[in-house]
Amino acid sequence: MVDANQIIGAAHDNVQHDSAVKHVTGEAIYIDDMPRLPNTLECILITSPIAHAKINSIDTTKALSSPGVLAALSAADIIGKNDVAPVFEGEPILAIDCVEYVGHPIIILAAETYDQAYNASKLVEVEYTELEPILTIQDAIKKKSFTFKPPVICRGDPDKAIQNANHRLQGTLKCGGQDHFYLESNIAVAIPSPEDKDITVYCSTQHPTEAQHGIANVLGIPMNAVTVEVRRMGGAFGGKESQPTIIASLAALVAVKTGRPAKLRLRRDADMIITGKRHDYDFEYDVGFGVDGQIDGIDISMAMRSGNVADLSSGVLARSLCHADNCYFLPNVRFRGYPCKTNTVSNTAFRGFGGPQGMIIIECILEHIGFYLNKSIDEIRQINYYGINDRNETPYGQIVKDNIICKLSDQLMSKVDYEARKKEIENFNLKNQILKKGIAAMPVKFGISFNMPALNQAGALIHVYTDGSVYLNHGGTEMGQGLFVKIAQVVATVFQIDIENIKISATRTDKVPNTSATAASAGSDLNGMAAYDAADKIKNRMITVAAQYFGSDENKINFRQNRIYCGNKNISFADLAQMTWEARISLSATGYYKTPDITWDPISCSGTPFYYFTYGFAISEVVIDLLTGESRILKTDIIQDCGKSLNPRVDYGQIEGAFVQGMGWLTSEELVWNKTGELLTHGPSTYKIPGSRDVPQDFNIHILEDEPNKAQTIFRSKAVGEPPLMLAISVWLAIRDAISRSSGSKSPPQLDAPATPEAILLAINNSRIAKNDR
């Protein structure tokens, strides 16, 4: 590949986010900041107050006669297909006959102003007959209520292995869900075309193609009549993968029905009530192991709360099943997934996509084994880590070829003096009656690629203009993660021109079609390769022209520092662009990429779904308060594998941000529902994401050096968006460590996730009881 140096903004350089200046000056435009077209209607959703009910009647007469109101549309008004299911089918945007959760949209109401729409929304009358709801995972399991067929990964004979093992343990764990809390809530603005039946929709979405597809279906028009555009999102984290399709389709429906532009922006509370979140899980396990703690057989049930429909739950659950091995070789395995259909909002993608839940349970099991054998969890991990040449096959049949977990673990443990710190903590705890410290490590191995091979493809579109400026477009979306700047670096590197010559442009379905969601951490892997392909095509054509001009062989042509060299002679990139045009050779190309060598059989849950693995290792130290259960993170050290990072500056931000988000999931972020299925925590006053003081006081991130990706990714970089989130499990384990140190109990603490002060205090109480029982 190309030698990347000398130009400004090459691959591997520390380049600032392309929009950083626009962010700090407030000039960056989000959907709601776009100039408002005259006649734009403001929309609001009328949603169900009941978790499960039959709709008897809908009366919108009063609402429609309210000032400024133009439309009140229900399922009956949908022209095409009332279904935006991303994987299965039967997921309507407006409830048909029956509502299935509190917050289920029934009507979209449009008025001249938001206040008019808001006031009219109170006048819509819906009559219901209440049906019995299923609100919890346990309830759904009892009633065998699932959104799709429960999947299983099975290898060897786990039952026999568990029975024959020296030791056997069983247990349960619950981990809570998580709201995305992107600062910009869901929004779409739909603009109908005055001619044809075309429509353009600006939507804050990670998946413009899916939104386009959904809109076309709902409106009953072909996809070529729908254009979806997104320049940037104000955060997404998976919450804008499938959910915006609903929002975009609804806005489009209003626009087409009224012939006027329509905006649907969910206010914060509506966003949190109406749209999906990270799945909460209930786990049960049964494990058999040897005297040294090596696992012989394991059986884990993972029951997720899918919500009222499947949405992306099948992918999430598959990833849980594929990550419950984390870094460990498990010879005899049964991982069972249960996608529980409940009368709560349908849960959806969230950074990690089921991986975090898969990992938390295996770590909990290893900790349990440690307690039982009176060893540290670190020792149990060590003996169970995947081997290099043997013991290297995952439960789903993929060979782990790039295992570097021991290297990461060794490096970080010695760097932070892990064992010595454990002793210091012991001393601290002896001297302090109220405050107790704990420490824990967390290894992560995360599979990169969408589990569904078809999704692992991408496209790009590049134009070079005759002045040498370059226009770049690709299927990836920008949600703050720095994808756009990374892809621009790739193109700058191919052409060997400074990055400022490359115009970054909004993602649009009419520029690059049939794209995948920017998700699964794969945005730069996929789009980077596609952009490389497009740029390389143009570059090769330009080489031909340059060779003719210099009268030399093509292999003597060098692109370097904004110029094209042939021996001692050189011309500027712009001059060559002009010459290429004069030679009547195209300066525009599409690029395409598909991830090689991946397979997945969803029936048997086996194959090689991942192109490679990204690794990471973290150590966190916490302190807890025995009087109140409050906790703080004192120090976290992370070493993260980024391959040969495309942009370390951007990657540091991803690592820190993901870690803190994971920390929130496991500590302060608690979703609370009442007994009738209403979400009680639907704003930042009640749902507490981390604030600046909650971040580890001493927070050190290291990117692993000299470990280029063994797989042939773009400039040998690795995906980084999701993997560090799971490093935050170190915080949860450290809190557990502090709890058991505080009581001296020999059994694991009874602490679910999130570890709120209340959960911690309860675990402290129980840990004391357990200690005294012995």
Next chain:
Amino acid sequence: MALQFTINGVSQFIETISPTVTLLDYLREHISLKGTKEGCAEGDCGACTVIIAERTKRDTKYRAINSCLLLLPQVDGKHLLTVEGLGCKFENRRAILEPIQKSMVDGDGTQCGFCTPGIIMSLYAFYNSSKIQTDKNIHDALAGNLCRCTGYRSIVDAARQERVFTEKKVISENLSTVAEYSHEGQRFFKPKTLKEISKIYSTYPSSTLLAGGTDLGLSFSKDRQVTQTIIFTGDVKELGIIEETNKALTIGSAVTYSEILPYLDKLFPSFANLVTRIGSDQIRNVGTICGNIATASPIGDTLPCLIALNSQLKICSNNGERKVDIEDFFISYRKTNLKKGEFIKSVSIPKLNATQKFRAYKVSKRYDQDISAVIGAFLIEFNQERVAKTIIAFGGMDSTPRRALHSEKQLTGETWTEENINKVSEKISEEFKPISDLRASSTYRSQVAGNLFKRFYFDLVDSNKPNQVVDL
């Protein structure tokens, strides 16, 4: 009469807009200044942060506030700064940035950028304040701003950058303010004297009193209420007084948390510490202690403190003044003993004598900007080794903030020992039947209430030893 204020130096005249339109809606919907964002419309995320600039005798002071909770008449006569007013002049296609903007860019303090304008405004106010750049002060300045992308480390680092002197944004002359603003039947009164307020209130007894509006603001920003008559207390001189005598600290009902904090810090540092956990700078810059009292929430953070400190309220109406002990002010859930036409004039907190000790503790899911599960506030008076008198007050334990009278009685006359404290702690847990809600269960609240009293004991025994997680 027209409202008049400036935004980034540009004069604004408001004549035809409802007085219950928020400043945020005005910025975004009326004058298309879209740099300021709406993230929550409840004053919790900080994406809507703007600055109120005030010229003092020697200096210009910047106060960060949540524009989502402020009504237009509240900024009448004020000078406002939004993100558009900071360093966005371009030279040679490069932006001239304020130092704090530059630090945020250079240090990668932005990712998605949606929270950034709010963070820039908070940090700009902090940057131009006299507050030392300690970690604590930086976190205090950022407590009202949520970021979901960065994990904050980069933002905190940007706030740590050495301050460089830059010219403060010039504030033009003082603007006049109106006494009343009306629009389509809605009235917003801005009385200047106590007399006026009493008179207007007796003429419009069903009108709404607005002090800071950090609670009330939600009914406009979220519930889109079109309140008919509002009386704003913020301009009344007599309500803005802070009076410290040998005996007591008296706080007028228009005094904001931020204004009173230095006094509390000197006289009741533990109370001050708790006040820094109420909302955020943005909230404390407009919210008032007396507003907290009048709202009468069982989880109002200052209430147990004021009870434990034997505070007294002065209540005012057209018929004159009366005094009431704060303990008797709260009748039942969110009900006070204010009669029609009455309002709070001030609260007086007696100073502590040498034999008295006071501490207040708050427990919530998140340290900053969270609503309490339990607040405990304790006053103790010693006579030699024995407890002469104690007041044990809690919030979050009943439908009103209240004292644990039986526990107080049990402890009075006893020695200050761990054994006795453990007994009282148990008694406290028994003395309340708190509710379970999204913040905490009844069981947790009961246990923690008792345990907070233990914390009080450990604090007094050895105040240097860290005994809260934030101390480490």
